Amino acid sequence: MVLRFQVLGPVRLGATAVGPRKPRAMLATLLLSANERVSLDRLVGELWDCPPRSAVANLRTYASGLRRVLGEVDAGDRLVANPAGYLLRVEPHELDLQRFQTATEAGRSALVRDDYAAAAARFREALDLWRGAPVEDVDPGPDLATRIALLEEQHLAVIEDLVEARLAVGEHAAVTADLRLLVAAHPFRERLHHQLMLALYRSGDVPAALGAYSRARAALAEQLGIEPGTQLAALHQAILRRAPELSPPGEPDPPVVAGTPVRAVAPPRQLPPDPVTFVGRARELAALRAACATAGRSPVVVVHGPSGIGKTALVIRAGHLLASRYPDGQLHLDLRGDGAGAPGVDPAHALGRLLRGLGVPPGGVPDDLAEAAATFRSQTAARRLLIVLDGASSVDQVRPLLPAGPGCAVLVTSNRPMCALDATRLRLERLGVADGTCLLGLVAGDERVAADPPMAARLVALCDGNPLALRIAGARLAARADWTLADLAGRLADERDRLDELRADDLALRSSFWASYGELAGSADPDDQAAATALRTVAALRVPEFPGAVAATMIGTSERRAVALLDRLTEANLLEAVSPTTFHVPDLLRLFLADLSQTGA
Structure with missing residues (x-):
């Protein structure tokens, strides 16, 4: 019978587990030093943290048991004792560790000869011997732990050697998935990052290769405070210039796709962080997702709704969920301007920011709006990009920023539905009680909110299901551990003070409403300005609902003209239409209109 010892996984003698625990640890120590004498002191230190007086006598007992087990499968005298310790005799073919080392050496010799197919075969042979972590069913002492760490390092090095051989024979596409997993498990292993970048480049995905370098550099800087080594940095520079030596022998360089920038850069990843308080x-x-799955064209989706309803949070969450569909990057642009009533970002300025995000140098951005828009369309024609345009005020602001390529998608947030755009429109409504309570719990603490469900529902109602108002309410509770939910509900119950209470740090519901109103009042469109004036006039009604005829009387115009202005306010989500001639004012907006009527702004 051939005797087989296994340590690359659980300790085994043939197919048999060795027990109990102490004799198994003794055998593991002897096998990892096969054919070498292991001193009694070292064995005692490996098996006991605090050795008993009988430790040496116990070792003799364990040795006797191991001889008995070995004798059942082999007639030779394997375990040799002397006054200083024990030696276990093992032939090279009997121990999986020695077979692993033999196959590894053969694979590396084949690598030196450029016999990559043979190298890959020997490395696979070596790795197939591993059944888990080394001696994983043993509690290691200090010396054994060191040896285990060295073995795991050898295992990872052989994996890297196998990847090198596979890359050399052209398996760059097949090895990419394995490398992504390995990089995730070993983020500081520069050789793995190097191999992933090379595999992606040879697969023709230059932006992904550059993105892999950016992630490697960030991991090393953030966790270790160091820059990538010279080899990794040199590969990055070689990819940037599409160096011919990066291509495998006999293969052409990756093609240069028309419309990509002259100066290659890592794909932009401009999305803000995924919102942690997103619900429902x-x-x-x-x-x-369905809109962005449309093939053959660049989908444009306009997400619209009243102030504070969560438009930005929705598109940012969607952007992170959809990012993998757009490997050439994600662009994000806030188009709101500098504050309430301030003009939005000029389209020419916005195009400059988008183009620079794609790697176009500042000197390459045309000053003329039409030329800049044409350059942007050229740059995006052959790319797969996700573009988020947040806080758009008008169609004229958005239209020059739309890409031309069928692989791009654009998510726009706006108070208006932007009906003149060829786009899918999605209106956001207020949160229901369940989602509103969940959002309140995310900010204020789930246990605190779950302890009083009726009062949590009351807070959702006082906040009119508005996510911004609920975030502010949750922040107020989080800041005041001494408040109950009922305490905050009592403060919000008085309508005269509710908007004052719905303010926390830089979040303020009143400011959000003022921004929406200021966008309308500051518009260059005379009808927008007239609608803002009409809103100030009907604000004096202070009722939740009114007909167009009443508004016409107050404004001093015909009912038809009054309804047209109120329709414009509805499109701007500053009113809600109940019927073609009847309009509703949501609760929180009604409180803002009361402010508006008093200020006469």
Whole structure:
């Protein structure tokens, strides 16, 4: 019978587990030093943290048991004792560790000869011997732990050697998935990052290769405070210039796709962080996914709704969920301007920011709006990009920023539905009680909110299901551990003070409403300005609902003209239409209109 010892996984003698625990640890120590004498002191230190007086006598007992087990499968005297320790005799072919080392050496010799197919075969032979972590069913002492760490390092080095051989024979596409997993498990292993970048480049995905370098550099800088080594940095520079030596022998360089920038850069990843207080909106997220799945054209989706309703949070969450569909990057642009009533970002300035995000140098951005828009279309024609335009005020602001390529998608947030755009429109509504309570719990603490469900529902109602108002309410509770939910509900119950209470740090519901109103009042469109004036006039009604005829009387115009202005306010989500001639004012907006009527702004 051939005797087989296994340590690359659980300790085994043939197919048999060795026990109990102490004799198994003794055998593991002897096998990892096969054919070498292991001193009694070292064995005692490996098996006991605090050795008993009988430790040496116990070792003799364990040795006797191991001889008995070995004798059942082999007639030779394997375990040799002397006054200083024990030696276990093992032939090279009997121990999986020695077979691993033999196959590894053969594979590396084949690598030196450029016999990559043979090298890959021997490395696979070596790795197939591993059944888990070395001696994983043993509690290691200090010396054994060091040896285990060295073995795991050898295992990872052989994996890297196998990847090198596979890359050399052209398996760059097949090895990419394995490398992504390995890089995730070993983020500081520069050789793996190097191999992933090379595999992606040879697969023709230059932006992904550059993105892999950016992630490697960030991991090393953030966790270790160091820059990538010379080899990794040199590969990055070689990819930037598409160096011919990066291509495998006999293969052409990756093609240069028309419309890509002359200066290659890592793909932009400009999305803000995924919002941690996002709740619900499953239907809306599904609609965004479906719209972006449209083949053959660049989908444009306009997400609109009243102030504070969560438009930005929705598109940012959707952007992170959809990012893998757009490997050439994600661009994000806030188009709101500098504050309430301030003009939005000029389209020419916005195009400059988008183009620079794609790697176009500042001197390459045309000053003329039409030329800049044409340059942007050229740069995006052959790319797969996700573009988020947040806080758009008008169609004229958005239209020059739309890409030309069929692989791009654009998500726009706006108070208006932007009906003149060729786009899918998605209106956000207020949160229901369940989602509103969940959002309140995310900010204020789930246990605190779950302790008083009726009062949590009351807070959702006082906040009119508005996500911004609920975030502010949750922040107020989080800042005041001494408040109950009822305490905050009492403060919000008085309508005269509610908007004053819905303010926390830089979040303020009143400011959000003022921004929406200021966008309308500051518009260059005379009808927008007239609608803003009409809103100030009907604000004096202070009722939740009114007919167009009443508004016409107050404004001093015909009912038809009054309804047209109120329709414009509805499109701007500053009113809600109940019927073609009847209009509703949501609760929180009604409180803002009361402010508006008093200020006469």
